[in-house]
Amino acid sequence: MATISLRQIEKVYANGFHAVHPTDLVVEEGEFMVLVGPSGCGKTTILRMVAGLEEITRGALYFDDRPVNYVSPKERDVAMVFQNYALYPHLTVADNLGFALEQRRLEKAEIRRKVAEAAEILGLTDWLRRKPGQLSGGQRQRVAMGRAIVREPAVFLMDEPLSNLDAKLRVQMRGEITAIQRRVGVATLYVTHDQTEAMTMGDRVAVMRDGTIQQCDAPQALYDKPVNLFVAGFMGSPAMNMYRATLGPAVDAIALGSQRLPLDETVAKARPSLASFAGREVVVGLRPEDLHVAPTEDPRPRLVGDVRLVEALGNETMVHFAVDTNRVVAEGTDDDVVVHDAIAAVSTARVPNSAQVSVGTRVPFAVDISAIHFFDPDSGTAIG
Numbered sequence: 211m212a213t214i215s216l217r218q219i220e221k222v223y224a225n226g227f228h229a230v231h232p233t234d235l236v237v238e239e240g241e242f243m244v245l246v247g248p249s250g251c252g253k254t255t256i257l258r259m260v261a262g263l264e265e266i267t268r269g270a271l272y273f274d275d276r277p278v279n280y281v282s283p284k285e286r287d288v289a290m291v292f293q294n295y296a297l298y299p300h301l302t303v304a305d306n307l308g309f310a311l312e313q314r315r316l317e318k319a320e321i322r323r324k325v326a327e328a329a330e331i332l333g334l335t336d337w338l339r340r341k342p343g344q345l346s347g348g349q350r351q352r353v354a355m356g357r358a359i360v361r362e363p364a365v366f367l368m369d370e371p372l373s374n375l376d377a378k379l380r381v382q383m384r385g386e387i388t389a390i391q392r393r394v395g396v397a398t399l400y401v402t403h404d405q406t407e408a409m410t411m412g413d414r415v416a417v418m419r420d421g422t423i424q425q426c427d428a429p430q431a432l433y434d435k436p437v438n439l440f441v442a443g444f445m446g447s448p449a450m451n452m453y454r455a456t457l458g459p460a461v462d463a464i465a466l467g468s469q470r471l472p473l474d475e476t477v478a479k480a481r482p483s484l485a486s487f488a489g490r491e492v493v494v495g496l497r498p499e500d501l502h503v504a505p506t507e508d509p510r511p512r513l514v515g516d517v518r519l520v521e522a523l524g525n526e527t528m529v530h531f532a533v534d535t536n537r538v539v540a541e542g543t544d545d546d547v548v549v550h551d552a553i554a555a556v557s558t559a560r561v562p563n564s565a566q567v568s569v570g571t572r573v574p575f576a577v578d579i580s581a582i583h584f585f586d587p588d589s590g591t592a593i594g
Contacts, residue, residue, distance in 0.1 A: 211239050212273040212287075212364040214260060214397050219269035221255050221421075229255045231421045232269065240395040242388065244412035246402055247444070252421040253401045254369060260399060261367050262286050273364060286365070289358035293370040295350045297342040297357075303329075304338040307356045328356040331390060348379045355387065359394060366391065366398040372407065384410055405445050409433070417441050439540035439590040442495050442583060448528065448558040450495045452538040454587065459489040464582075466494070467535030471511040471577060481594025484584060492593065493538050495583035498528070501559035503567060504576035512574040518556050520567055529559045529567050531575075540590060 214237040221230040230252040237243040245253040258264035260271065262283035271278050278286055297306050307325045316324075329335045332352040342350055351371060358366060371387070372380045388411050391398050402408055408415045409429040416426040417440075425437045436442035442450050456465040461478040464471050478484055496513075504512050515531030537557065559575055567573055584593040 211396055212276075213237065213239050214243075214365055214399060215270075215272040216256070216260075217270045217272065219256070219259060219271060220267045221252070221259060221264065222267045229421055230259075233423055235416060235423065235426065237397045237399055239397050242391050242398045242400065242411060242413045244400045244402060244408040244415045245418060246405055246408035246415055247418035249403060251418040253403075253418050255421075256418075257367055257369055257399060257401050260365070261288055261290055287363050288365040288367055289361050289363035291351075291354050291358050291366070291368045291371045293373045295342070295354045295374075297350060297353055299342050302339050302341055303334060303345070303353050306342070306353055307334075307338075307360055310357065310361050324360045324362075325356075328360045331359065331393065332356045332386075346379075347375050348383055351375065351383055352386070355390060359390070363396060366394075366396050368398065368400040370402055371400075372402075372404075380407075387411065406447060409445070417444060419444075435592070436583070437592050439493065439495075439538065439585050442585070442592075443540045446497060448498045448560065450497050450583070451501075451557040452493055452495045452540070452585070453533070454536040454538060455492055455494045457484065457487050457490060457492050457584075461485060461488050464492070464494055466513065467533060469513060469533065469535070471513065471579070473579060473582075477579060477582070480580075481584060483594045487584075487586075487593060491587050493585040493587050493590075495585065496557075496577065497581060498558045498560040500578040500581040501557075501561075501575040502578070503529075503559070503561050503565045504574045508576045510576040511579060513577050514572060514574050515557060515559075517567055517569050517571050517573055520569055522563065525563060527561050527563050527565055527567065529561055529565070529573070530556045531559065531573065532556050538587075 216233055216235040218232040218234060219230060220232050222228050245256060247253050255264060259266050266279050304325055307328055308321045311321045311324060329338055332355060334352055334356060337345060337349060372383050375383060384407060412429055414426060415429050415432055417424045419440050425432060425441045432441060432445050436445060443452065453466050461484050462473055464473060513533060515533045517529060517531045519530040521528040586593055
């Protein structure tokens with residue numbers, strides 16, 4: 211087992227494309243680290259550099275105190291799980307699991323023992339004599355995991371291993387992969403574009419954009435305290451609602467178009483740097499679950515919206531509504547902030563299924579003021 215240390219790692223291709231900018235990252239022994247971000251952000255490139263499948267342009271890669279920049283993939287003692295399983299179709303499950311051990315010329319009895327142990331962990335004991343073509347997608351993914359486990363590697367690397375599974379099986383396999391990783395206790399670097407996978411599986415999550423790690427923290431910390439607009443918009447489903455707004459001169463209110471939301475003094479106290487934005491434009495963020503259909507007696511500030519779409523999901527309802535101010539969307543481009551006008555952009559509230567809301571009505575949403583996020587509209591960074 212080993213700790214993975216990336217020290218100012220960079221990747222620049224021959225055509226000049228800077229895929230990964232100088233990156234520092236440490237994955238502790240036994241830790242489950244998730245790299246998440248949109249397509250093309252550099253997360254798979256980092257994984258391939260750790261595996262030895264991609265040359266490192268600059269910087270140093272260590273497993274514990276051992277530099278491995280120029281160590282061959284075979285000698286790095288890493289096990290990789292791919293999204294396409296990469297199983298040998300002509301071999302049985304047992305032979306697939308034991309293939310790498312045979313290449314290392316282990317005794318047959320030792321191979322059988324390790325294969326049996328991995329099969330028991332993964333619930334594959336009854337399938338050892340079958341071939342991959344006779345297995346479901348989830349069973350094939352377990353075989354791919356088992357092939358990595360039997361090697362007892364120093365490092366696990368996983369490249370979007372659940373992307374080919376249906377939604378229900380992905381949920382099941384998320385839990386299984388996490389439990390297996392906890393059991394074997396190996397440092398794991400897991401790549402995905404799915405922020406739900408990242409939130410539910412990672413001990414820590416590194417959010418990437420344009421070859422740079424924007425924030426690395428525990429999943430809940432990323433959700434509660436995003437450092438910039440990109441992280442705020444990327445982490446969470448549905449995404450955070452973000453608006454252009456004007457902060458009152460006394461930091462006692464925010465104006466969103468024609469609407470005014472009062473702020474109590476605890477907001478300014480919790481974010482002292484908000485004072486420097488008094489009377490200026492800011493970007494405010496509201497999570498869908500922090501907007502509530504307001505009964506008449508609700509004393510909380512209200513944001514009134516015109517309901518465009520209602521999605522009943524059984525246990526909850528998504529209400530999509532428009533307000534007369536510009537929404538802000540932080541996209542994976544060179545521009546931190548992209549503004550959409552109010553006609554094209556619709557906000558979302560996550561409300562109980564008991565809420566009585568219909569399309570075409572004008573609905574007041576009570577706002578949880580303590581949960582508002584504030585961002586600098588120029589830099590996109592969080593305020594306070």
